[in-house]
Amino acid sequence: MKQKAKQKLVTIDPVCGKRINRNKAHIAISYKGTDYLLCCPKCQSEFEKKPEKYVTD
Numbered sequence: 559m560k561q562k563a564k565q566k567l568v569t570i571d572p573v574c575g576k577r578i579n580r581n582k583a584h585i586a587i588s589y590k591g592t593d594y595l596l597c598c599p600k601c602q603s604e605f606e607k608k609p610e611k612y613v614t615d
């Protein structure tokens with residue numbers, strides 16, 4: 559498998575912990591300068607309710 563970009567294609571949904579492909583994510587939410595990918599509307603609303611719960615620096 560060839561990789562064109564250095565940016566990771568697979569990332570972790572911070573809410574449910576599932577590995578998701580950037581191209582298939584439900585939505586990307588920008589929080590404190592970082593994009594977080596969420597897999598579904600349920601995870602999206604969880605993240606929006608309490609982003610600080612899911613984001614660790």
Ligand SMILES: [Zn+2]
Nearest residue numbers: 571574597601
């Ligand atoms: Zn999820």
